[in-house]
Amino acid sequence: MKxxxxxxxxLYAHRIELxxxxxxxxxxxxxxxxxxxxxxxGLPSPETFDTELIKRILFELMENxxxxxxxxxxxxxxxxxxxxxxxxxxRIGLKAHPDxxxxxxxxxxALDIIGKLFLEPGAAAILxxxxxxxxxxxxxxxxxHILTVPLKEDGMDIEQLRKILSRxxxxxxxxxxxxxxxxxxxxxLSLDKRKELAKLASENEILIxxxxxxxxxxxxxxxxxxxxxxxEDVVYLGTLSKILSPGIRIGWVFASVAxxxxxxxxxxGADLCTSTLSQMLAEQFLDAIDLDAHLKxxxxxxxxxxxxxxxxxxxFFPEESSWTKPLGGFYLWVVINADINTTDMMPEALNEKxxxxxGEGFYLNNExxxxxxxxxxxxxxxxxxxxxxxxxxxxxxxxxxxRTIIGINKKPRRSERSSTE
Amino acid sequence: MKxxxxxxxxLYAHRIELxxxxxxxxxxxxxxxxxxxxxxxGLPSPETFDTELIKRILFELMENxxxxxxxxxxxxxxxxxxxxxxxxxxRIGLKAHPDxxxxxxxxxxALDIIGKLFLEPGAAAILxxxxxxxxxxxxxxxxxHILTVPLKEDGMDIEQLRKILSRxxxxxxxxxxxxxxxxxxxxxLSLDKRKELAKLASENEILIxxxxxxxxxxxxxxxxxxxxxxxEDVVYLGTLSKILSPGIRIGWVFASVAxxxxxxxxxxGADLCTSTLSQMLAEQFLDAIDLDAHLKxxxxxxxxxxxxxxxxxxxFFPEESSWTKPLGGFYLWVVINADINTTDMMPEALNEKxxxxxGEGFYLNNExxxxxxxxxxxxxxxxxxxxxxxxxxxxxxxxxxxRTIIGINKKPRRSERSSTE
Numbered sequence: 001m002k003x004x005x006x007x008x009x010x011l012y013a014h015r016i017e018l019x020x021x022x023x024x025x026x027x028x029x030x031x032x033x034x035x036x037x038x039x040x041x042g043l044p045s046p047e048t049f050d051t052e053l054i055k056r057i058l059f060e061l062m063e064n065x066x067x068x069x070x071x072x073x074x075x076x077x078x079x080x081x082x083x084x085x086x087x088x089x090x091r092i093g094l095k096a097h098p099d100x101x102x103x104x105x106x107x108x109x110a111l112d113i114i115g116k117l118f119l120e121p122g123a124a125a126i127l128x129x130x131x132x133x134x135x136x137x138x139x140x141x142x143x144x145h146i147l148t149v150p151l152k153e154d155g156m157d158i159e160q161l162r163k164i165l166s167r168x169x170x171x172x173x174x175x176x177x178x179x180x181x182x183x184x185x186x187x188x189l190s191l192d193k194r195k196e197l198a199k200l201a202s203e204n205e206i207l208i209x210x211x212x213x214x215x216x217x218x219x220x221x222x223x224x225x226x227x228x229x230x231x232e233d234v235v236y237l238g239t240l241s242k243i244l245s246p247g248i249r250i251g252w253v254f255a256s257v258a259x260x261x262x263x264x265x266x267x268x269g270a271d272l273c274t275s276t277l278s279q280m281l282a283e284q285f286l287d288a289i290d291l292d293a294h295l296k297x298x299x300x301x302x303x304x305x306x307x308x309x310x311x312x313x314x315x316f317f318p319e320e321s322s323w324t325k326p327l328g329g330f331y332l333w334v335v336i337n338a339d340i341n342t343t344d345m346m347p348e349a350l351n352e353k354x355x356x357x358x359g360e361g362f363y364l365n366n367e368x369x370x371x372x373x374x375x376x377x378x379x380x381x382x383x384x385x386x387x388x389x390x391x392x393x394x395x396x397x398x399x400x401x402x403r404t405i406i407g408i409n410k411k412p413r414r415s416e417r418s419s420t421e
Numbered sequence: 422m423k424x425x426x427x428x429x430x431x432l433y434a435h436r437i438e439l440x441x442x443x444x445x446x447x448x449x450x451x452x453x454x455x456x457x458x459x460x461x462x463g464l465p466s467p468e469t470f471d472t473e474l475i476k477r478i479l480f481e482l483m484e485n486x487x488x489x490x491x492x493x494x495x496x497x498x499x500x501x502x503x504x505x506x507x508x509x510x511x512r513i514g515l516k517a518h519p520d521x522x523x524x525x526x527x528x529x530x531a532l533d534i535i536g537k538l539f540l541e542p543g544a545a546a547i548l549x550x551x552x553x554x555x556x557x558x559x560x561x562x563x564x565x566h567i568l569t570v571p572l573k574e575d576g577m578d579i580e581q582l583r584k585i586l587s588r589x590x591x592x593x594x595x596x597x598x599x600x601x602x603x604x605x606x607x608x609x610l611s612l613d614k615r616k617e618l619a620k621l622a623s624e625n626e627i628l629i630x631x632x633x634x635x636x637x638x639x640x641x642x643x644x645x646x647x648x649x650x651x652x653e654d655v656v657y658l659g660t661l662s663k664i665l666s667p668g669i670r671i672g673w674v675f676a677s678v679a680x681x682x683x684x685x686x687x688x689x690g691a692d693l694c695t696s697t698l699s700q701m702l703a704e705q706f707l708d709a710i711d712l713d714a715h716l717k718x719x720x721x722x723x724x725x726x727x728x729x730x731x732x733x734x735x736x737f738f739p740e741e742s743s744w745t746k747p748l749g750g751f752y753l754w755v756v757i758n759a760d761i762n763t764t765d766m767m768p769e770a771l772n773e774k775x776x777x778x779x780g781e782g783f784y785l786n787n788e789x790x791x792x793x794x795x796x797x798x799x800x801x802x803x804x805x806x807x808x809x810x811x812x813x814x815x816x817x818x819x820x821x822x823x824r825t826i827i828g829i830n831k832k833p834r835r836s837e838r839s840s841t842e
Contacts, residue, residue, distance in 0.1 A: 006679035008628060008654075011594045013541040013563070021686045028495055043493055051487030058479040066472030070666035072464055074450075105526055105670075105692045112691045116562065120434040137690035141537065142434070173432045207429060233429075245491035247697035249526075258427035265442045269558035270533045271526045275696050276668035 018140045022133045023361040030355055037387030039356045039374040042183065042330050045305075048298040049245055050289070057284040065280065073276040076264050077103025077252070081279045084286045085252050089238065091291075092215065093229045094254065102260050102267065105274045107213055107239040107251035111138035113266045114174070114209060114235070117259075119144035124170040126206075128156055130333070130362030130371070132183045135176055135211070145170045146364055153324070155179060155189030158196050165204045174207040174235070179227060181214040181329025184362050184373035188327050191224050198231035208234045214329035216243050216295055219303040221327060228254065235259065242330075243298065244285050248278035299328070305376040306332070308384045316392035320399055323374075330377035335359075335370060340398040342372045348397065354390040439561045443554045444782040451776055458808030460777045460795040463604065463751050466726075469719040470666055471710070478705040486701065494697040497685050498524025498673070502700045505707040506673050510659065512712075513636065514650045515675065523681050523688065526695045528634055528660040528672035532559035534687045535595070535630060535656070538680075540565040545591040547627075549577055551754070551783030551792075553604045556597055556632070566591045567785055574745070576600060576610030579617045586625045595628040595656070600648060602635040602750025605783050605794035609748050612645050619652035629655045635750035637664050637716055640724040642748060649675065656680065663751075664716065665706050669699035720749070726797040726805055727753070733809035739817050744795075751798035756780075756791060761819040763793045769818065775811040 031038035061069050076082070082098035089096055104110045111134060119125060119142035127135065129148035139146065147170075149161045156177060165172070175197070179189035189197070201208045210227045215238075228234040236254040244250070253263055267273075309332060313323055323334040336342070342358040349355055359371030376384055452459035482490050497503070503519035510517055525531045532555060540546060540563035548556065550569035560567065568591075570582045577598060586593070596618070600610035610618070622629045631648045636659075649655040657675040665671070674684055688694075730753060734744055744755040757763070763779040770776055780792030797805055 006677070006683075008677075008680065011539055011628060012683075013537070013539055013544060013594075015541065016538055016683065019538075019683065019686045021682075022689050028493075041493070046488035046492065049488055049491040051483055051491065054491065055480060055483035055487065058483060059476060062472055062476035062479060066476065067467035067470055070470040070472065070475065070668040071467065072462070072662075072667045105696075108690070109692045115690075116434070117437055117440075118432055118434055120436065123434060134690065134693065137686075141687070141690060207432060241493075245698075246493045247491040249692060249694070249696045256427070256429075259429065261442075262427075262433075262437065262440065265440045265558075266562070268443050269529070269536075269555065269562060270691070271530045271670060272555065273670070275526075275670045275699055277666075277699065277702075278696055281698075 015141050015143055018143065020137060020140070022137060023357055027355055027357065030350060033353075035353050037354045037379055037383045037390065039354070039376070039379065039387060039391070041378065042375055043378045044242055044246060044330075045298075045301055045377055047301055048243075050285075050294070053288060054245070054281065054285065057281055057288065061277075061280055061284065069277045069280045071276060073273045073279060075268050075273050076260070077101070077274060078276070078279045078283065081283045082252075084283055085238070085254075088286060088291075089254065092223065093225050094236070096254050099257050100254055100260060102253050102263050103274050103279060104251045104253060104267070105271055106241060106246070106249040107211065107237045108134055108138065109267070109270065110237045110251055110253045110263070111135050111211075113263050113270065115139045115142045116266055117262055118173040118207075122170065124172040126161065126164060126172050126175040128177055128182070128185075129364070130184050130359065130368060131176070132178060132211070133361050136364065139176070144173075147172060148364065151182065151185045151187055153187055155182070155187055155193050156197065158193055158200070161197070161200060165200060172204075172206050174209050175201060176209040176211065177227070178211045178213065180212055180224070181217060181326050181331070183214065183329070184331050184357070185333045186324035186326035186329065186331050188224065194224065194227050194230055198227055198234070202231060202233070209237065210234050211237045213237070213239050214242060217299055217302055217330070218328035219299055219306065240282055243295065244282060248275070248281060250274065250278055250282050302328075302330070302377060304381055305379070305384055308381040309374065309376040309388060312385045312388035316389045318392065318396050318399060321395070330375050332374045332376060334372050334374055336395060336399070338370065338399045339402040340395070341369045343369065345394060345398050349391060349394045352390045352394050354387045354394070356391065436562050436564055439564065441558060441561070443558060444778055448776055448778065451771060454774075456774050458775045458800055458804045458811065460775070460797070460800065460808060460812070462799065463796055464799045465663055465667060465751075466719075466722055466798055468722055469664075471706075471715070474709060475666070475702065475706065478702055478709065482698075482701055482705065490698045490701045492697060494694045494700060496689050496694050497681070498522070498695060499697070499700045499704065502704045503673075505704055506659070509707060510675065513644065514646050515657070517675050520678050521675055521681060523674050523684050524695050524700060525672040525674060525688070526692055527662060527667070527670040528632065528658045529555055529559065530688070530691065531658045531672055531674045531684070532556050532632075534684050534691065536560045536563045537687055538683055539594040539628075543591065545593040547582065547585060547593050547596040549598055549603070549606075550785070551605050551780065551789060552597070553599060553632070554782050557785065560597070565594075568593060569785065572603065572606045572608055574608055576603070576608055576614050577618065579614050579621070582618070582621060586621060593625075593627050595630050596622060597630040597632065598648070599632045599634065601633055601645070602638060602747050602752070604635065604750070605752050605778070606754045607745035607747035607750065607752045609645065615645065615648050615651055619648055619655070623652060623654070630658065631655050632658045634658070634660050635663060638720055638723055638751070639749035640720055640727065661703055664719065665703060669702060670696065671699055671703050723749075723751070723798060725802055726800070729802040729805045730795065730797040730809060733806045737810045737813035739813065739820060741820060742816065751796050753795045753797060755793050755795055757816060757820070759791065759820045760823040761816070762790045764790065766815060766819050770812060770815045773811045773815050775808045775815070777812065
């Protein structure tokens with residue numbers, strides 16, 4: 001977004017300096033240009049939306065319960081939906097009562113409210129790095145100290161976490177993790193590490209926030225039990241964005257009744273309630289759908305796309321590159337072992353009509369400049385193959401330029417150009 | 422809600438002490454019991470929901486643009502909807518470009534984000550008193566100093582406001598006002614006072630937040646121009662909750678591009694985007710509806726209810742009572758000139774199967790104990806008549822008890838009983 005003079009800037013709260021616009025969200029405009037192949041956003045494949053079923057449900061809803069669907073609902077969400085969410089979670093070994101559930105306007109709202117309830121100047125939160133920018137945004141605005149634990153192939157580096165916890169210079173309030181098919185890293189936390197993490201949190205009396213946005217989208221192998229099934233104090237976040245629709249904004253929190261009540265009070269101030277129409281649609285959808293068949297279908301769509309992307313990366317990407325091999329979800333993380341900057345490279349990629357998310361937006365310090373997140377969820381396999389070929393050319397050119405003597409053949413970086421333009 | 426022990430309370434942010442559950446929201450459970458007549462919530466009359474039209478729109482949406490309606494959308498809201506909101510506002514003399522608009526998840530979300538952007542410890546905001554509890558909740562959590570200006574029959578007491586502004590001990594960031602058919606007071610800010618308020622804000626270089634949630638619901642007389650049409654720096658909040666449906670959660674902010682961009686960045690962290698399905702439904706609704714006829718119909722529904730309530734109050738309520746005579750909207754404010762406490766009176770009213778919102782929830786100090794907000798929007802005229810008769814008996818009994826010698830005939834108040842129960 002272009003810089004606009006703001007006459008009222010002296011009226012803003014200090015925290016406004018921490019307000020960052022997410023690169024992923026800002027790229028949505030570019031992503032929708034014709035011929036653009038986008039590996040940027042985390043938009044589910046429209047093929048996974050069951051529009052026929054949803055059309056029927058909406059028609060019947062308006063026919064039979066229209067007045068109810070258009071009215072305000074309770075802040076905590078409709079009891080019927082919370083019951084069905086309990087049933088849904090029982091499939092992964094979680095036993096919940098509807099009183100332990102609050103419906104949120106997407107899981108993103110849960111992150112915002114958790115930030116509001118737990119974070120303030122002088123408080124700390126522990127995050128994985130790289131981490132989901134939506135969580136960074138939601139948490140940072142409350143001015144906490146953010147401590148980071150690097151990710152490995154099998155998830156969080158537990159030894160690093162142990163070190164951070166033993167320091168305790170600033171008391172951490174929680175550890176935020178995406179254990180399954182990490183956004184952006186594509187890695188999954190192993191069972192052994194889940195047990196260690198759960199134990200560490202108990203010993204140190206801090207909460208775990210388990211964001212399981214992608215848990216339903218496993219492509220192969222056994223599903224690993226959620227942290228919440230190992231440590232009952234875990235605050236569990238779920239969403240219907242990946243299995244029903246992101247456009248209806250339905251997420252939830254599964255936590256203690258005490259915390260649910262606090263989230264409820266905060267949600268009253270945040271948006272009064274989540275769309276009743278969306279909630280009733282979700283209820284009817286969960287009732288009507290053959291969930292096993294539906295999940296099998298959407299997992300297969302995404303599995304083929306992941307396979308296509310990995311095959312194309314192997315075929316086209318230069319030898320300086322490496323990438324994660326996600327067992328599910330939407331994302332794959334690519335690191336280029338060369339002196340390139342994926343943010344500065346973006347204009348060249350846009351020229352070639354392909355976009356991705358530069359790595360540095362997933363970090364709080366200056367890391368990630370030679371990395372990028374590639375989403376395989378939205379483009380078709382054909383587009384994935386074509387897009388990776390295009391992107392590989394851009395990357396190779398950047399590597400080539402980075403090795404050419406500065407000042408003669410090297411193109412100036414955008415940041416260096418800006419002062420003279 | 423009952424008190425629950427929270428093992429994790431030491432992890433919460435300091436601001437959690439400011440988190441109040443709204444009496445109105447908490448009464449929603451009681452309001453839905455059979456035979457209960459509720460003057461509590463601000464639920465629009467279901468008669469105003471055009472379910473036939475909405476059924477047709479939803480069917481066609483899923484038929485023609487289902488994949489789009491179920492997908493994520495831009496954080497600022499769909500361009501098409503923002504255009505239609507501009508058209509809608511042009512009816513009341515406001516000229517906006519879609520770039521000046523951001524769609525929010527109800528106007529409540531706008532209040533939360535405004536709190537987040539402007540308020541912090543050491544900052545002040547000026548509110549009317551009594552004021553909308555949803556605004557109090559949204560603002561207080563950010564720990565500002567809240568300064569209050571009493572309401573008169575023609576809106577804010579401008580002389581009091583002038584005094585507060587001349588003090589300037591803590592710099593106020595904004596003045597929050599509901600100029601039309603105030604919630605809860607039912608009063609409307611006169612045109613002269615609007616001009617004075619707009620001028621005062623300019624002179625003191627502070628913002629006005631104009632919450633026009635009820636502006637479309639005028640029952641009689643000329644509509645007074647919005648503050649935003651007098652002072653272009655005003656931040657204007659609108660909603661479709663009162664003319665289309667509150668259950669789909671569509672509100673908006675009309676402000677400078679600079680502020681819209683900041684709200685956009687904050688909304689990314691708050692919920693990514695507002696329901697695309699809701700937005701597309703709103704677009705099609707605004708396209709299809711004969712707005713003049715529709716507004717005429719719903720204003721007439723609410724006008725009859727207001728008239729019924731005032732007639733019933735005149736007939737049944739004791740002489741110690743007085744009330745406002747709203748020219749539109751949902752609410753009427755009753756003050757009982759006697760030593761009664763409307764919070765303590767609530768169990769007696771529940772016994773008589775009638776509820777209201779006790780006055781003190783609309784104040785930050787200890788005022789409003791002898792007042793209550795009565796909503797005439799949701800019950801039918803028959804229920805209003807019957808409910809006011811029931812409530813009058815409860816009030817008369819309380820006045821009687823308040824005048825009986827303490828310790829002999831006076832029923833103990835709930836707060837006095839609680840220690841022995």
